[in-house]
Amino acid sequence: MLIPARRMALTAFSALAATTLFTAPAGATVFNQGISVHRDAYVAKDGAVTLSGMYHCEQASPMGAMQIKATVEQEGGGRLSIGAEQIVCDGQERRWVADAPGAFVNVHPGSAVVTAELQEVRLSGLMPRSVTTVAQDSQHVEVHGH
Numbered sequence: 001m002l003i004p005a006r007r008m009a010l011t012a013f014s015a016l017a018a019t020t021l022f023t024a025p026a027g028a029t030v031f032n033q034g035i036s037v038h039r040d041a042y043v044a045k046d047g048a049v050t051l052s053g054m055y056h057c058e059q060a061s062p063m064g065a066m067q068i069k070a071t072v073e074q075e076g077g078g079r080l081s082i083g084a085e086q087i088v089c090d091g092q093e094r095r096w097v098a099d100a101p102g103a104f105v106n107v108h109p110g111s112a113v114v115t116a117e118l119q120e121v122r123l124s125g126l127m128p129r130s131v132t133t134v135a136q137d138s139q140h141v142e143v144h145g146h
Helices: 002-023
Strands: 035-036 041-043 049-058 065-073 078-083 093-100 111-125 127-145
Touching: 035 111, 049 065, 049 078, 049 111, 049 127, 065 093, 065 127, 078 093
Parallel strands: 035 127, 041 127
Antiparallel strands: 035 049, 041 049, 049 093, 065 078, 065 111, 111 127
């Protein structure tokens, strides 16, 4: 008698697990995502800008990829958005860095606001179908010359 009860319990548990697995949306995003901005940024003599911070994320949905977009806004300097280097989504806390060459950049030493966005890009073939911000941080930073 003990064996059929165990089988019935295992069958019920398996059915519950299958129902949970198959009722999730096909492209569901994992919600263990986070990003932060360091309070210091840098601008080189040639105008190249470096922004940085920390992030953690889980693997993107099978139909997408993860990326970081960083935007710096400065009075008298306008607004500049740049992407960070390739990121790794394995749940670990990691550093991100975004660099922009100085050719068309108008950032100078002083106060600025930097906003970092961790984004999931959903693909349709080779083309992006949608971009969703899954984590964001905005900080007043000091831009230092170097």
